[in-house]
Each structure stands twice: as structure tokens, then as C-alpha cells.
Amino acid sequence: MAAVVAVVAWAALGKDSFADASDTALGWVLDNFAWMFVVAADVFLVLCVLIALSRFGRIRLGADDSEPEFTNLAWIAMMFSAGMGIGLMFYGVGEPLQHFLDPPPGSGVQPQSGGAALLAMEYSFFHWTLTPWAIYGIAGLALAYAGFRKGRGNLLSAAFVPLMGERRARSWPGKAIDLLAVFATVFGTATSLGLGALQVAKGLNITTGVEDSTATELVIIVSLSAAFVLSAFSGLHKGVKWLSTVNIVLAACLMVFVFLLGPTVYVLDTIPASLGGYLHQLLPLATRTGAFSDRTWLGAWTIFYWAWWLSWAPFVGTFIARISHGRTVREFLIGVLLVPSGATVLWFCVMGGTAIRLQSTGQEDLAGAVADGVEASLFAMLDGLPIGTVTSYIAMLLVMTYFVTSADSASLVMGSLTSHGSLHPPTWLVVTWGVLMACVAAVLLVVGGLDSLQTATILVALPFVLVMLALCWALLKELREDPGAGPARHHALHGVRDAVRAMVGEAITEQGAARHHRLRRAARSRTSGDGEE
Missing domain, CATH: 1.20.5 (Single alpha-helices involved in coiled-coils or other helix-helix interfaces)
Incomplete structure (x- = not known):
């Protein structure tokens, strides 16, 4: 905790030196290690598929007679809300629209053409569906197996016992791994909270005329952090579970509204065409590095996303492990990979596809909204449909509740990581971590806005790539020795x-x-x- 406070203090007090150091470090990382982020992400996806289809899929995360702790609906709702709720609200319209207006360098397609629309959806699926959930799946499976199957606790270091032994996992090597997990979780979650604050501030500006300023963003962070504190005191089975279910219902209602009152037939055409294009282009997309393309673009999009998902892996992995007791490995991986990915495909096709259609037909000029910031894209799209003001308020409410559930879930994980892996950490510790993460988000917004959030995420995730690759090795080594897997x-x-x-x-x-x-x-x-x- 002291180390996190020190970094926040440096960013707040030494704004220029922090910005210079961050920019220099980011350039060095992208020049030397972009390939490692790409290769690691591919390894996680392939490994998830192989484990799910293998004999290891029969292993139960707990005793052989364990039953799932939560219903399927509650399990999916909590997993989805913790995983990327704010991100989908922020980028669900903005990313497809940006790629449509300005295709990736080297793609060879004309802006605002049919090819640009297809490419925009392919990249959106690539960044938001199978690969990120494979990263979460590996982390969550290793933690759930170590915690529920082996009874070692809820710490990330507990999953490394097969590699370093029980004694070393509890000494300084294990503590170093847990410390990296803490840093990654703090800055990864701060990025999401910062994005939420940016989007709520922009929504208030568009719908009510409130000035979109740093002061407004800070007030939003403070207000939503107070709501998070109330949720934290209610516990996992009440606050997080209830809010997560509300989030899913509200998001589904908003998506159905846009689908029915927007270009319905175009969206129906978009779903199979975009999904087929994504699956066909998955290998080229998954192996693209900066060797033959614009490294700057790659760092702003693909590498940033992989770093964001990696920095979220301890948080989301620990959280979905916590709610997955009693499920089989196959059920866990199929659920984690396919269910959120399927919902994400629908979300991008409905929300992003509608925005592309409105822009391409000239019904709405959304290019100005994109130039004003990614966070404005959603509200500009909703404004082009009936009762745009009402749906904009609903969208803002969704971002707020996702903010609370993300902070709540992340704080629960941070409390667990800093209380010897306790499944029920002290409430005061959970609240302390939540407030600290909100402070990190606020400071990064003041220092440099969205660019600062992205830079911090990539830098913190770099050492954690190696930790995650070692985690794959430890997991496979232990699964091979489990009698529950069969002959x-x-x-x-x-x-x-x-x-x-x-x-x-x-x-x-x-x-x-x-x-x-x-x-x-x-x-x-x-x-x-x-x-x-």
C-alpha cells in the first residue's frame, strides 16, 4: 500500500517528471516488448481451448461432490460486470466508429467504406471477446484450482506451489508475485474508474450542460466512491450480486431499445458477417506486431488492450475464481470464454453497428463526437434515436453502477491479496483499497487524462506478462497429476x-x-x- 501511495504522490507532486518518465518508459516498452504481449495473449487463448477440451475438463473446482455456489444467471452477471462493464460502455460505440472513420494503418481500406465497417467490427471483436476472456480464464482457473481444489488460499502465489514449493511460495518469491498482482490490479482498475468518470462527465455535459472539466470528473469519482463504500459494507452476496444483476438487466434493455428503434435489419446483417470475418481473420490479427506496421497505433490499441486485460487478470481472475466454487474446469472455461464473448459480440454489433449505419447514411454526423473524445460517441449515437435524452440518462446510470461494482469487486480482491488470501477480508481493508484506487484514477486523470491511464496500464502490465506465463506452466503441471482428470x-x-x-x-x-x-x-x-x- 505504501508503494502505491508513493507512486500516486510522485504523479501528483511531480507532474512533469512523472509524465516525462512515463513517456520514455512507454516508448521503450513498445519498441522492445510489443511482441511479448502479442505472443502471450495467443498462448493464453490456445491453452484455454486445449484444457477445456482435454481430460482436465472433468476436474471439479472443489471436492468431487461440490455444487456451484451461485446460480448460472448470478454467476454470469457478476463475472461480466467485474470483467469489462465500464469498458464496453466507453468503447462499445467509440471503437468501431473510430476504426470506421480512420482505419488502422496498412489496412488498405478506404475510410467510411464497407470494408472499413467490416474491419472496424473485426478489430472490436478481436480486442474484446475471446482473447481477453482467455487471459481472465487462465488466471481464474489457476486461482480457483489452488484455492478450492488444493485448499491453499486465495493468493496468486498459492498457484505457484508446483514450481517453487510450499515454503518458497510463502516466503519472499511468493510475496513478490502477490505484490506485482497488487500493483497490476490497482492501476488496471484505476484505468477503468477513470474511463467511467470521463464518460459520466461527458454525458452530464451533453444532457444537462454541466461543464466537462477535471473538477467535474473528480466530483464524480468522489460521489461514486461513496456509493461503493455503501456497497462494500453490504458484502458479496448482497451489494455486488444485486448491482451486477441490475447492470445486466439495464444493459440488455438499452441494447434491445437501440436494436428495435435503430437500423434493425442492418444489425442483423452485421452479426454473422462480422463474426465470420473475425473468425477468418483471427490468426492474422493475433500475430500482428509492430514489425511491418505502425507501432504507435498498435500501442494505442492492441497492446494497450492486452496490457489492460493482463493488469485486470489478478482482480478478475481472483473474483471469478471466488464465485466459481463447485464448477468443473470445462464448465468454467466454456462459461468464461463463450458467454461474455457472445454477449460482447451482440453489444458491439447493436451499439457500434448502429453508430456506423447512422454515420454512413448521413442520418447523423458522429465524426464530430469522435473528435471530441471517445467518451462522447455513445451519447451522440443515442441522440440520433428517439428519446435520446432518456436513454442517455440510462447509459450514465449504467456507467455509474459499473463503476461501483468494479470498485467493489476489485477492492474485495485487493483486501484478499493483502490479508493472506482470506475469502472474507475485513471491511475496513476493502474500503481502504477502494478509496486508494479512486485516488489513483483521480491523480492520473489530472496528470494526463486518457493517455496517462493507458501509459500507466501498459507499464505496470509488462512484468506481469512473465508472471502469467509462469502461471500457465504451474497450472498444467498440477492438472496433469490430478486423479480427477481420469487416465x-x-x-x-x-x-x-x-x-x-x-x-x-x-x-x-x-x-x-x-x-x-x-x-x-x-x-x-x-x-x-x-x-x-
Whole structure:
């Protein structure tokens, strides 16, 4: 906690030196380690799919007779709200619209064309669906397995016991891992809270005329932090669960409204076309680095997103692990990968697709809203539909409640990480961490706004990439030894090896049979010859 306070104090008191140091460090990271973010993200996605389809999918996160703690609806609602609720509100319209107006460098498509619209949706899906949830899935699975299956507690270091042993996991190497998780969670969550404050301030400016200033953003952070404190005192089964369910219902109602009163047929056309395009282009998108393209664009979009998801991995991973007791590994991974990704596809097609349609047909000029800031895109799109003022207020309410649930969930995780992995950390500790994260968000907004939030996220996530890759190794090592996975011969990963062994065995058997047949014929020939003599 002292280290986080020190960084915040430096940013607040030494604004220029902090900005210079951050910019220099960011350039160095993008020049030297962009490839590592890209490769790591691909590893997490491939590993999630392989584990889910393998014999390891039968393992239960808890005792073999455990039952899920929450219903499917509550589980999905909490997982989705904690994972990226504010981000979807902020970028759900803004990202597709920005790529449509200004396609990525090197894409070769014309702005505001059909190709630009398809590319915009493909990149939005790439940044928001399978890959981020694979990052969360690996972290959550390792933590749930170590905590519920092995009973080691709720600390990230507990998942590294297979690599470093029980004793070292509890000494300084394990504490260093937990400290990195704390830093990543603080700054990753602060980025989300900062985005929420920016969007609420912009919504108030558009709908009520309140001045969009840093002072307004700070007032919003303070007010919503107070609401978070009330939610924190109500606990996981009341505050977070209730607000998460409300969020899902409100977001669904807003999406259905835009779908029905917006360009309905265009959205229906967009869903299969965009999804097919994304799946077809997944490999090229997933392997794009700065080698043959604009590194600056990559840092502002793909690398920022991967860093954001990685910095959220301890928080979201710990949280979804906490709410996933009693589920099987396969159920966990399929739920984490596909359900939020499917909802995200619908969200981007409805919200982003509507914005693209309004712009391309000339019904609304949304280019000015994008130039005014990504946070203005959602409200500009809603203003082009009936009762735009009412829906804008609903959108602001959604951002506020997502702010509260994100702060609440992250603070619960931070409290757990700093209280020896307790599943029920002291309320005062949870509140303290929530207030501190709000302070980090406020200071970063004052220092440099959205650019400062993005820079801090990428820098903090860099060392955590190595931690996450080591986590994959530790998880696989432990899953292979779990008797609940069943016999190894049924392992999906061994299928090719078994097939090769079978073919080789059959070939050897056939060769042996042929050789035996030749020997018998030779013996009969000799016997027949002797008889004639």
C-alpha cells in the first residue's frame, strides 16, 4: 500500500517528471516488448481451448461432490460486470466508429467504406471477446484450482506451489508475485474508474450542460466512491450480486431499445458477417506486431488492450475464481470464454453497428463526437434515436453502477491479496483499497487524462506478462497429476501420440506376421523336400 501511495504522490507532486518518465518508459516498452504481449495473449487463448477440451475438463473446482455456489444467471452477471462493464460502455460505440472513420494503418481500406465497417467490427471483436476472456480464464482457473481444489488460499502465489514449493511460495518469491498482482490490479482498475468518470462527465455535459472539466470528473469519482463504500459494507452476496444483476438487466434493455428503434435489419446483417470475418481473420490479427506496421497505433490499441486485460487478470481472475466454487474446469472455461464473448459480440454489433449505419447514411454526423473524445460517441449515437435524452440518462446510470461494482469487486480482491488470501477480508481493508484506487484514477486523470491511464496500464502490465506465463506452466503441471482428470490415455492432447503409436504398432504386427508366414512356408518346403528324398 505504501508503494502505491508513493507512486500516486510522485504523479501528483511531480507532474512533469512523472509524465516525462512515463513517456520514455512507454516508448521503450513498445519498441522492445510489443511482441511479448502479442505472443502471450495467443498462448493464453490456445491453452484455454486445449484444457477445456482435454481430460482436465472433468476436474471439479472443489471436492468431487461440490455444487456451484451461485446460480448460472448470478454467476454470469457478476463475472461480466467485474470483467469489462465500464469498458464496453466507453468503447462499445467509440471503437468501431473510430476504426470506421480512420482505419488502422496498412489496412488498405478506404475510410467510411464497407470494408472499413467490416474491419472496424473485426478489430472490436478481436480486442474484446475471446482473447481477453482467455487471459481472465487462465488466471481464474489457476486461482480457483489452488484455492478450492488444493485448499491453499486465495493468493496468486498459492498457484505457484508446483514450481517453487510450499515454503518458497510463502516466503519472499511468493510475496513478490502477490505484490506485482497488487500493483497490476490497482492501476488496471484505476484505468477503468477513470474511463467511467470521463464518460459520466461527458454525458452530464451533453444532457444537462454541466461543464466537462477535471473538477467535474473528480466530483464524480468522489460521489461514486461513496456509493461503493455503501456497497462494500453490504458484502458479496448482497451489494455486488444485486448491482451486477441490475447492470445486466439495464444493459440488455438499452441494447434491445437501440436494436428495435435503430437500423434493425442492418444489425442483423452485421452479426454473422462480422463474426465470420473475425473468425477468418483471427490468426492474422493475433500475430500482428509492430514489425511491418505502425507501432504507435498498435500501442494505442492492441497492446494497450492486452496490457489492460493482463493488469485486470489478478482482480478478475481472483473474483471469478471466488464465485466459481463447485464448477468443473470445462464448465468454467466454456462459461468464461463463450458467454461474455457472445454477449460482447451482440453489444458491439447493436451499439457500434448502429453508430456506423447512422454515420454512413448521413442520418447523423458522429465524426464530430469522435473528435471530441471517445467518451462522447455513445451519447451522440443515442441522440440520433428517439428519446435520446432518456436513454442517455440510462447509459450514465449504467456507467455509474459499473463503476461501483468494479470498485467493489476489485477492492474485495485487493483486501484478499493483502490479508493472506482470506475469502472474507475485513471491511475496513476493502474500503481502504477502494478509496486508494479512486485516488489513483483521480491523480492520473489530472496528470494526463486518457493517455496517462493507458501509459500507466501498459507499464505496470509488462512484468506481469512473465508472471502469467509462469502461471500457465504451474497450472498444467498440477492438472496433469490430478486423479480427477481420469487416465492419461483419454487425454485429448495425447490423441496424436496414441494414433502414431497405434499405427506403428499395427505396422510392426503386420511385419511380424509376414515374417512368421515366410518362415512357416520355408519350413514346409524343407519338410516336403526331405520326405521326397
